[in-house]
Amino acid sequence: MHRLFAELEPSVTVTEQNLADRVRYILHSNIFNDAELERLRREAIPSSNENATAEDAVPQVAEQLAHVDIAVNTPVVADSNDDGTFAQKLEIEQIRSTLEEAIMETRSTPLENRPRLPRIALSKRNRAVVKALNPMLVTYLEASRDLCDTDSILFGAALAVCRIIGVKVSTAGRATGQSSAIPAWRKRIGECITKVRALIGRLICFKSGNNRPRIVLTVRMAFAGTNVSLYQPDIMQKLTERIDDLNQRIAAWGKRIQRYTERSTRFNQNRLFQSDQKRLYESLERPMASGTGPAPNQADTVTFWRGLWSEPVNHSEGSWTEVVASQCASITPMDPIIITPDDVAEAVRRAPNWKSPGLHGLRHYWLKGFVVCHTVFSRQFQEALNQKSLQSFFTTGITHLVLKDQDTTDLSKYRPITHMTILKENIMA
Known part of the structure; x- marks a missing residue:
């Protein structure tokens, strides 16, 4: 579509994405009906059959609509029972272009600055997209230099899948910000409580005689939508009632946080009981320490642990090491290990789909979907082992x-x- 537009309007500079956005807007806003769309199409692309009837134009327009939906990466599934329907309808060239762009972007990005890939739904449509990209990776993987390059290719492919299906990808690197253990619902309620407390403080200031413009404006906003005036005789009583009402809201939000926390604790304990009962009982007997003081300085933390990990240490070996070495001399060496693609596939199959991936950001779901990487991994792991x-x-x-x-x-x-990379934790293990 972009190539045809460039031929028709060479003086207009527009990107593929901008063109696709405009087409999608025109189609979904119903600015033109089917007959007008067909007339515009005939004016732009003269057809050899100018005598086509209006009845024939409707299927052609419908076909164009489907083609445009595909071009802008809008999922179109004709038959939900067919896994390959969506992949067959996608524009192959558009997919290939997205894949190449994502791989080039990933190769030039440090590990710590890679975007955070979200979890995607385990749907037939998404599996079909992964399946469509799978054969396209063969060319890139055959030219892969090492394991790091292979990982960059697969991450780029995963990023391309997210862009094709329209999933939002966080552009901030994982190492630039610290993740918080506070759930989103608690943050929202905490923000509401903070705002209400600030409002109560200003109402109390006004009640005590502070008539600064900012305070007066806040009080007016607090009584917006009511018939209360700041100059009526019982304004002090209204202020007291308003402050009491806001205090009750804070108390209700506090009870909600307590109720949600207890429910979340019960849910986590039930889930841990099913997976690891020993760990659950240990957590009940020895609750996790949770200090409330200030966190240590980051520079001091790095200096402290670098002094423990980076400083060379000279260990003095005792005579017992010679005894152990003489005892182990009679042990028959194990047979050489041969890593096959089936070994890689089995190791990936046993792993959870969305386990935390480590610094490289590639989860097991993508290693399971891009099956062409198993042969390359087996060869490169074998070389590293040798x-x-x-x-x-x-x-x-x-x-x-x-x-x-x-x-x-x-x-x-x-x-x-x-937390190391999952490739080392699962496949190499």
Whole structure:
């Protein structure tokens, strides 16, 4: 469609996305009826059959509408029972262009700056898109230099799938911001409580005789939609009633937070009971420490742990090591390990779809969907095993500090837990 537009209007500069957005707006806003759309089409693209009847024009317009929907990446499923219907109707060239753009973008982006890929619905449409991109990856994977390059290709393919199906992808890198354990609903209620408390404070100021313009404006807004005037005789009584009403709202929100927290705790305990009963009983006997003091400075934290991890240490080996070495000399070495594509597929199959991926951001769902990568992974893992070396990509992770005591300022009271890439945790294991 963009190529045809460029031929018809060479003086107008427009991108493919802008053109697709305008077409979608025209079609969904019903500015033109079917007959007008057909007339415009005939004026733009003269047809050899100028004597076509109006009855024949309606199916052609419907066909064009379907084609335009496909061009702007709008999911169109003719038969929900056919997994391949959506993939067959997609514009192959558009998919290939999106894939190439995403892979180039991923290759030039550091691991810590990659966008966060969201979970996608396990629907037939989404599986069909993954299936459509699967054969296109063969060319890129055959030219892959190493495991890091293969991971970048697969991440780019996953990013392309998200863009094709219209899923919003966060552009902020995972390492630039710290994730919060506070749920969204609690944040919303907390913001409401903060705003109401500020409003109560200004109402009290006005009640005590503060008539600054900002205070007066806030009081007017507090009584907006009512018949209360700031100059009526019983304004002090109205202020008292309004303050009491806002205090009751804060109390209700506090009860709601308590009720939601208790429900969430019960849900998490029930789920943990089904998966790991031992861990549940340990958490009930020894509740997790939760300090309320200030968090340690980030620079001090980095300096403290770098001194423990980065400083070289000279270990003195005792005589027992020679005894152990002589005892192990008679042990028959194990047979050489041969990693096959089936081994990679089985390791990926057992893993959860949406397990936290680590720094590289690629979840198991994509490794399961892009099956063409199993052969490449088996070959590259075999090479790494034979060479007895791994890239820094596999030894870089995200470290979380878990508090062990109530003292939040003592850096030695934190337990570091490092989350490595899932490729190392599951496939190499």
